[in-house]
Amino acid sequence: xxxxxxxxxxxxxxxxxxxxxxxxxxxxxxxxxxxxxxxxxxxxxxxxxxxxxxxxxxxxxxxxxxxxxxxxxxxxxxxxxxxxxxxxxxxxxxxxxxxxxxxxxxxxxxxxxxxxxxxxxxxxxxxxxxxxxxxxxxxxxxxxxxxxxxxxxxxxxxxxxxxxxxxxxxxxxxxxxxxxxxxxxxxxxxxxxxxxxxxxxxxxxxxxxxxxxxxxxxxxxxxxxxxxxxxxxxxxxxxxxxxxxxxxxxxxxxxxxxxxxxxxxxxxxxxxxxxxxxxxxxxxxxxxxxxxxxxxxxxxxxxxxxxxxxxxxxxxxxxxxxxxxxxxxxxxxxxxxxxxxxx
Numbered sequence: 041x042x043x044x045x046x047x048x049x050x051x052x053x054x055x056x057x058x059x060x061x062x063x064x065x066x067x068x069x070x071x072x073x074x075x076x077x078x079x080x081x082x083x084x085x086x087x088x089x090x091x092x093x094x095x096x097x098x099x100x101x102x103x104x105x106x107x108x109x110x111x112x113x114x115x116x117x118x119x120x121x122x123x124x125x126x127x128x129x130x131x132x133x134x135x136x137x138x139x140x141x142x143x144x145x146x147x148x149x150x151x152x153x154x155x156x157x158x159x160x161x162x163x164x165x166x167x168x169x170x171x172x173x174x175x176x177x178x179x180x181x182x183x184x185x186x187x188x189x190x191x192x193x194x195x196x197x198x199x200x201x202x203x204x205x206x207x208x209x210x211x212x213x214x215x216x217x218x219x220x221x222x223x224x225x226x227x228x229x230x231x232x233x234x235x236x237x238x239x240x241x242x243x244x245x246x247x248x249x250x251x252x253x254x255x256x257x258x259x260x261x262x263x264x265x266x267x268x269x270x271x272x273x274x275x276x277x278x279x280x281x282x283x284x285x286x287x288x289x290x291x292x293x294x295x296x297x298x299x300x301x302x303x304x305x306x307x308x309x310x311x312x313x314x315x316x317x318x319x320x321x322x323x324x325x326x327x328x329x330x331x332x333x334x335x336x337x338x339x340x341x342x343x344x345x346x347x348x349x350x351x352x353x354x355x356x357x358x359x360x361x362x363x364x365x366x367x368x369x370x371x372x373x374x375x376x377x378x379x380x381x382x383x
Contacts, residue, residue, distance in 0.1 A: 042166070043185045044186070046058050046170060046190075048202075052193065054256060056087055058189065059169035060084055060271055061262070061273075062167060063167040064274070065289035066167075066293070072165075075121075076169070077149075077169065078180070079170065079171040082131060082132065084169040088223060093119060094119075096117070097117050099131075105157075114158050131315065134177070149245055155184050182220065186301060186343065186369075187220055187221050190225065191224050191225050194226070196233065219328055219329070223295075224239070224243075224251050224252065227255075228256065230258045231257065252291055252292075255292060257283035259280075259284070272285060300345075301343055304362070308336065311333070313354075313355075313356060316330075316376055317351065317359075344380075344382055346382045348382075349381075349382075365380070
């Protein structure tokens with residue numbers, strides 16, 4: 041199961057249209073997909089035509105129950121849209137949750153707790169439509185996700201939004217058990233415009249890594265579908281919008297199929313800091329690989345491709361091998377390297 045957050049603090053960049061139609065495209069390709077509306081404006085809920093739904097089947101109920109330490113039963117909140125496509129709506133009342141979260145021990149962990157409660161073998165993708173800001177709700181989504189997709193429309197303000205998101209992600213690294221991969225998606229592209237063509241050149245320089253090959257063209261049928269409360273595949277499956285989001289789903293599936301989230305953990309109650317180093321860090325200490333301390337248990341999930349990797353922990357500047365892992369080998373320096381193999 042891969043959790044994808046669709047986020048950009050800038051509005052009007054195709055964020056909700058991307059969340060709804062990427063979810064629709066993945067479901068159409070046979071992937072069991074859950075779309076989660078985390079925006080109090082409820083744009084994804086509106087875009088799928090949900091005006092009335094059973095009480096308690098929304099994201100606010102998820103927050104309320106977890107904040108009250110109630111057991112998490114995912115099916116209590118999920119609506120089935122059609123084959124392979126499932127949905128959790130949002131409500132304007134969610135806007136009041138920010139104040140409540142500020143005093144909660146679970147302030148940044150609600151969505152992570154919920155997605156962790158989903159049987160991973162039963163789901164292929166969870167898509168989260170974030171609000172157009174970098175508040176508690178968006179940070180919840182970023183902490184829970186494996187992948188961040190930032191829609192980038194053709195404007196200078198999108199570049200500013202990207203820079204701000206990079207700063208927030210960097211600050212969160214020391215407190216995040218996951219290290220999500222970041223992708224950028226060009227949206228609302230008009231191939232007839234010279235400005236759009238020049239923007240592509242600019243953004244390729246601004247984003248050296250993570251820019252997706254798929255480009256979402258400006259397409260009136262995408263806006264029509266949202267107004268009618270449908271995915272583009274329900275409204276006009278032969279449109280350019282449907283073709284573009286089908287390509288996006290294929291690209292995301294290809295980019296994520298060989299990526300595995302591997303959890304590293306270590307019990308060190310007296311440690312002040314723990315870092316993970318290995319072949320995947322070039323054996324360098326990096327803030328992105330700082331483990332997170334929870335009651336003396338240090339943890340970090342790292343996305344790794346198939347292969348064989350050597351690693352160690354740095355506990356308060358002391359290099360040690362993982363003695364809970366039976367796979368290890370001589371490091372030629374009188375100690376051991378731990379081994380993780382991903383098939």
